[in-house]
Amino acid sequence: MYRETAGLVMYGQLGKDSILMKLGSLVEKMEHDDSYSREDLVRAIYDEVYRLLDLSTTYGFDNNLWQCYIAYLLATTENPFSILCETVGASKDGTVNEIVIQDMEHFYRLFHYDFSAMEKKLGVACFETLTHYHSMAKAENTYNKSVSEKVRDLASQLCEAKNGEDFFDIVTAFYKRYGVGKFGLNKAFRVVHTGDEMVLSPITHTSDVTLDELIGYELQKKQLVENMEAFVEGRRANNCLLFGDSGTGKSTCIKAILNQYYEKGLRLIEVYKHQFQDLSAIIETIKNRNYKFIIYMDDLSFEEFEIEYKYLKAVIEGGMEVRPDNVLIYATSNRRHLIRETWSDRSDMSNDELHRSDTMQEKLSLVARFGVSINFSKPSKKDFDAIILGLAKAHPEITLSEEELLMQANAWSIRNGGYSGRVAEQFIIHLQSLVK
Numbered sequence: 001m002y003r004e005t006a007g008l009v010m011y012g013q014l015g016k017d018s019i020l021m022k023l024g025s026l027v028e029k030m031e032h033d034d035s036y037s038r039e040d041l042v043r044a045i046y047d048e049v050y051r052l053l054d055l056s057t058t059y060g061f062d063n064n065l066w067q068c069y070i071a072y073l074l075a076t077t078e079n080p081f082s083i084l085c086e087t088v089g090a091s092k093d094g095t096v097n098e099i100v101i102q103d104m105e106h107f108y109r110l111f112h113y114d115f116s117a118m119e120k121k122l123g124v125a126c127f128e129t130l131t132h133y134h135s136m137a138k139a140e141n142t143y144n145k146s147v148s149e150k151v152r153d154l155a156s157q158l159c160e161a162k163n164g165e166d167f168f169d170i171v172t173a174f175y176k177r178y179g180v181g182k183f184g185l186n187k188a189f190r191v192v193h194t195g196d197e198m199v200l201s202p203i204t205h206t207s208d209v210t211l212d213e214l215i216g217y218e219l220q221k222k223q224l225v226e227n228m229e230a231f232v233e234g235r236r237a238n239n240c241l242l243f244g245d246s247g248t249g250k251s252t253c254i255k256a257i258l259n260q261y262y263e264k265g266l267r268l269i270e271v272y273k274h275q276f277q278d279l280s281a282i283i284e285t286i287k288n289r290n291y292k293f294i295i296y297m298d299d300l301s302f303e304e305f306e307i308e309y310k311y312l313k314a315v316i317e318g319g320m321e322v323r324p325d326n327v328l329i330y331a332t333s334n335r336r337h338l339i340r341e342t343w344s345d346r347s348d349m350s351n352d353e354l355h356r357s358d359t360m361q362e363k364l365s366l367v368a369r370f371g372v373s374i375n376f377s378k379p380s381k382k383d384f385d386a387i388i389l390g391l392a393k394a395h396p397e398i399t400l401s402e403e404e405l406l407m408q409a410n411a412w413s414i415r416n417g418g419y420s421g422r423v424a425e426q427f428i429i430h431l432q433s434l435v436k
Contacts, residue, residue: 010100010103011074053130082180085180100168104164104171146185190269211257214253228266232264237328243373244376244378248378248422271296273300293326301333384419388409389402395431
């Protein structure tokens with residue numbers, strides 16, 4: 001194993017702490033370092049087996065965990081070659097491709113590595129177990145389903161490969177279709193800080209909602225789709241503000257849009273108000289990747305004393321650096337103009353400022369940078385009833401008559417905040433809770 005890992009060139013920067021490199025080093029010590037005790041080797045190997053099991057639990061791997069792990073490495077390793085492949089694909093011409101094919105020969109042998117000699121010498125049987133692993137059934141929200149499905153499919157394809165060249169063809173096709181690394185395998189990300197470093201961390205469990213499940217708001221959905229179609233197809237598209245009453249489906253629409261266009265390369269980065277100072281760093285990280293990114297701000301609004309909106313203004317339009325073509329800003333808000341306004345903003349006659357109209361223009365300049373503004377107002381009684389009937393249709397366990405269903409829904413809306421899609425969904429959940 002050590003000879004295989006030591007021979008990697010383009011994929012040689014996996015890190016000494018990776019499971020593969022650690023096991024390679026341990027095999028070398030077993031074969032050539034007599035000073036290492038059997039007990040220490042076994043303990044160190046068990047540590048890596050535990051890490052492999054932990055990774056498999058995180059991503060829902062099954063059957064041959066070792067082969068799933070090798071497929072995972074190939075799918076997630078970002079290097080100049082893999083990043084180029086996600087953009088333009090690959091051919092077998094050129095020196096770099098020859099180097100990568102040699103790497104794939106090493107991976108082919110690692111993929112089919114026989115652990116029996118090591119197990120026999122050390123008196124362990126853990127790897128035999130891992131190559132015939134049957135995981136416990138688990139709910140989808142307990143592991144990263146998006147990554148799991150792709151990696152397991154890749155592992156299955158690699159099982160059919162006959163040599164390193166076949167590996168090369170399969171892996172590069174994977175890069176072209178899905179991309180590589182966290183951006184290729186995940187839909188959505190959040191901003192986290194590890195020390196002084198800003199990191200885009202994958203959101204491992206996202207909603208599967210679709211636009212068809214959002215009943216009503218046909219015009220609003222049409223506007224969203226038209227803008228997003230232009231964006232993912234490489235045409236000019238606008239930043240988008242979804243504003244209006246709470247519970248009307250603004251955030252749900254964003255989630256549904258992400259699901260609809262994920263396969264076309266759409267990704268989402270969720271950013272909170274206190275993270276606006278990271279916007280420039282976020283854009284610098286994603287601007288050269290072969291994906292379309294929505295920087296998403298949910299429930300966006302500012303009080304008079306908050307100045308974070310100035311960061312946002314500069315990023316959207318107005319800073320020296322042009323916003324990349326693969327980035328759009330999407331925001332939802334209950335406020336049409338995002339920033340709290342007062343009656344004094346409407347008059348130049350104020351005790352504390354000579355030109356209050358200038359202040360008003362400053363506040364309005366942010367929302368003006370969103371080229372598309374879509375209003376989500378509370379549904380009428382008729383529309384609310386349609387939402388109730390549509391949601392109930394998807395749940396056959398709800399057996400109330402239409403008349404009884406709407407009567408109870410109306411009573412529920414009076415007690416719980418009026419007519420809105422959120423109230424309708426909460427009512428349906430309530431009915432489901434009563435089913436035994």
